[in-house]
Amino acid sequence: MVNAVTVFVRVFLCLCVSSAAPPNLVILFADDLGFADVGCYGHPTSVTPNLDKLATGGLRFTDFYVTVGGCSPSRAALLTGRYETRSGIYPGVLYPGSIGGLPLNETTIAAMLKPLGYASAAVGKWHLGLGANGTYLPTNHGFEHYLGIPYSHDQGPCANLTCFPPDVKCFGHCDLEAVTVPLMHNDKIVQQPANFLELEKAYSDFATNFILTSAQKQQPFFLYYPSHHTHYPQFAGARAAGTTPRGPFGDALLELDNTVGDIMAALEKTGVINNTLVFFSSDNGPELLRRSRGGSAGLLKCGKATTYEGGVREPAIAYWPGRIQPGVTHELASTLDILPTVAKLSGATLPPVALDGVDMLDILFSHGKSKRQAMMFWSLNPSKTRGLFALRLVKYKAYFYTSGSVKSSTGPDPDCVAPLMFHDPPLLFDLESDPSEHYALSLKERPDLQNVLDQIMKVKASLEASMEFGESQIAKGSDPNLEPCCNPECSPKPSCCRCP
Numbered sequence: 001m002v003n004a005v006t007v008f009v010r011v012f013l014c015l016c017v018s019s020a021a022p023p024n025l026v027i028l029f030a031d032d033l034g035f036a037d038v039g040c041y042g043h044p045t046s047v048t049p050n051l052d053k054l055a056t057g058g059l060r061f062t063d064f065y066v067t068v069g070g071c072s073p074s075r076a077a078l079l080t081g082r083y084e085t086r087s088g089i090y091p092g093v094l095y096p097g098s099i100g101g102l103p104l105n106e107t108t109i110a111a112m113l114k115p116l117g118y119a120s121a122a123v124g125k126w127h128l129g130l131g132a133n134g135t136y137l138p139t140n141h142g143f144e145h146y147l148g149i150p151y152s153h154d155q156g157p158c159a160n161l162t163c164f165p166p167d168v169k170c171f172g173h174c175d176l177e178a179v180t181v182p183l184m185h186n187d188k189i190v191q192q193p194a195n196f197l198e199l200e201k202a203y204s205d206f207a208t209n210f211i212l213t214s215a216q217k218q219q220p221f222f223l224y225y226p227s228h229h230t231h232y233p234q235f236a237g238a239r240a241a242g243t244t245p246r247g248p249f250g251d252a253l254l255e256l257d258n259t260v261g262d263i264m265a266a267l268e269k270t271g272v273i274n275n276t277l278v279f280f281s282s283d284n285g286p287e288l289l290r291r292s293r294g295g296s297a298g299l300l301k302c303g304k305a306t307t308y309e310g311g312v313r314e315p316a317i318a319y320w321p322g323r324i325q326p327g328v329t330h331e332l333a334s335t336l337d338i339l340p341t342v343a344k345l346s347g348a349t350l351p352p353v354a355l356d357g358v359d360m361l362d363i364l365f366s367h368g369k370s371k372r373q374a375m376m377f378w379s380l381n382p383s384k385t386r387g388l389f390a391l392r393l394v395k396y397k398a399y400f401y402t403s404g405s406v407k408s409s410t411g412p413d414p415d416c417v418a419p420l421m422f423h424d425p426p427l428l429f430d431l432e433s434d435p436s437e438h439y440a441l442s443l444k445e446r447p448d449l450q451n452v453l454d455q456i457m458k459v460k461a462s463l464e465a466s467m468e469f470g471e472s473q474i475a476k477g478s479d480p481n482l483e484p485c486c487n488p489e490c491s492p493k494p495s496c497c498r499c500p
């Protein structure tokens with residue numbers, strides 16, 4: 001009798017689970033936002049009420065990593081669940097005229113969800129390539145809808161567009177050689193140059209309309225919102241400009257936070273909030289070169305374009321009312337783990353390729369242990385011959401190479417701008433007792449650490465052996481004729497590429 005009841009309950013539960021609507025997914029992805037930039041991560045003058053609310057009601061990560069400290073490769077890893085070395089998004093980042101882009105045989109989260117009937121939209125900074133005839137745009141990577149600037153907003157003569165009110169002196173340097181940055185809807189340019197002061201409102205309207213439409217159709221959806229905020233030079237429209245104690249960086253961050261609030265309100269209004277996983281993080285650490293306009297990694301070492309903790313450890317919050325219990329987790333996790341997590345939640349089939357992520361279900365739903373033991377870090381200019389720059393195994397991080405970057409200059413720590421150095425034996429840090437990486441551990445003083453180092457070298461060899469480098473998309477170079485122009489036949493370029 002007991003067995004019969006048990007079987008009945010199990011069958012009933014299975015039926016309930018299988019008949020439940022597939023969960024929606026919202027990924028909020030900031031740009032160049034450091035570990036300590038958000039209010040709930042300790043910044044004293046940031047104004048981020050909506051992100052703080054997500055943290056209060058959700059799970060806040062303390063040990064969450066991107067794969068690398070740069071925009072394009074980090075995004076490639078997030079969307080594919082694979083290191084950027086596999087997809088060929090190296091060295092550095094893509095440009096407006098780049099010939100290459102995220103290869104079309106890579107499967108993004110949107111493409112993975114498509115066979116399940118998901119609607120997918122991307123809004124904001126793509127930065128995974130355009131190519132000839134928009135080959136690499138989001139609409140060719142599984143997203144049905146796209147509104148945004150397809151690369152960094154400073155990759156065009158943007159500085160005179162970022163100030164509010166318009167009669168104040170603008171601040172910041174942009175790429176003056178390229179075309180002005182376009183606003184694209186799907187694969188069409190709808191405005192060039194993009195109006196930065198009204199951009200965020202357009203993004204917010206687009207994102208909330210997408211949620212409303214999908215909810216009305218009772219269609220599961222994936223919204224990917226990679227924000228331009230808080231990349232340099234910061235900008236903000238009327239709703240946020242001049243309203244925070246932190247200046248332009250704080251205003252830009254507040255504008256991002258306002259959009260997060262709009263998106264959350266749309267999820268609540270449509271009644272889908274209890275069936276939606278919302279995940280927030282950032283693509284890489286702060287660009288310290290920009291001083292007070294460059295963000296903060298807090299107690300973490302260095303920032304953007306380095307493999308130090310400040311370059312790759314990011315704020316991250318998972319929110320799902322009724323499913324994720326509020327709290328803080330110190331478990332090791334990564335953007336690489338989002339795709340496998342979404343596959344498990346939705347029942348999607350994993351892409352038949354070498355994946356580098358593990359699902360985070362135990363962390364999210366029971367505050368349990370991570371399936372991830374290690375995290376490897378290649379430089380922005382990776383090489384199979386040189387190998388890994390750094391590797392974290394549980395609480396220890398070993399550096400085989402270190403290198404500073406001009407992007408992380410201006411701080412007092414000379415390591416943030418130091419040239420490439422090889423370390424044998426590797427530099428070793430205990431990130432639990434020394435998250436700032438101030439005190440390298442000495443094998444002479446701690447001979448017991450030899451075992452740790454041996455394990456690290458074993459994991460390193462195994463991970464390096466499993467890494468197949470894809471053809472570099474960025475080494476294919478750039479062609480000025482591929483830069484997006486709303487008036488392709490006009491002359492002289494790029495100044496004639498202007499449309500209302």
Ligand code: MG
Nearest residue numbers: 031032071283
């Ligand atoms: Mg970035």
